[in-house]
Amino acid sequence: MAMPKQDTDTIQALQGLEDSSSSVRLRAALAAGTTPDPRFIDKLIERSAIEPEFYVRDMLTWALTRHSASMTVPELLKEVRSERAQARSQALHTLSKIGDRQAWPAITRALLSDADDEVARSAWRAAVVLVPAGEEPGLAEVLSTQLGRGGREMQLSLSRALIALGEVIVPTLRAAMTDLDPRVRAHAIATERLLRDPDAAFGFAIEEAKRVVALGGTGKEE
Incomplete structure (x- = not known):
């Protein structure tokens, strides 16, 4: 019995996110955002933490914003506590693009003064987007x-x-x-x-x- 085309496309996109070619990874991230599927979320976040190319990371963020915030935000909030600086930075960047203010409590003083410059910059940008009125x-x-x-x-x-x-x-x-x-x-x-x-x-x-x-x-x- 043939596998449904949607499942085949999903598997190809998931595999493409790990390809050695940055152009293949870019297309895979584009596909993941064009046709959102909850099965993509973990892999998109995982790849964001290690992806070396800026333009691919940007597409990974875009793909995550195309998925339901109720599913992406809890996973991204776990990432902001990661020991890996890029994982923290990208999670914060993505949270700022999603703009869900439920993420505000995760923007801690420690992140706003993080020793890693990119993490701190991402935290600053996220903070001004997510800060509740009056704070x-x-x-x-x-x-x-x-x-x-x-x-x-x-x-x-x-x-x-x-x-x-x-x-x-x-x-x-x-x-x-x-x-x-x-x-x-x-x-x-x-x-x-x-x-x-x-x-x-x-x-x-x-x-x-x-x-x-x-x-x-x-x-x-x-």
Whole structure:
């Protein structure tokens, strides 16, 4: 008796996700999202944790968003506790794309300050998407503990996350402008300037903020 075509396609997609060719894996992920099937979920999440190619990981995330959140979110929440950094990062990224606020309790302070930069960045993005109304000031305070971290791209990611929270970040930024660490002060000043002028270039804002700090200022308007 011949196997139903749908089952054959499912088996091929599952096998394709493990193929040595990235183009085959990409097509398999596309197929898994085009025709969602609960049998794909575990494999899509498992592959996300180890997939080396960015564009394939992006397709894996898209495929997961095509499945029922009631089935994907519980499995992704397990992944954010994984010891593997990529598993945590990709799970957080996917949760931010799904946007189910039931995932909010999993966005812990530990994840928001994760030692791995990609995990932390993914956690910041997920947090601003999932934060419940009224809890934005608390999230801003936790995010502010990461001001001054990393290079320009890392700092821009944090600034964008903070700015997405809106005006509630101003008191937190003002407090950070008096921090003992000049990197923190400069990052806080640059972030507030970007909040006021979203079209400003971040690199310029940071350099200008560094000059203010070097001159002993805080960037606060008198």
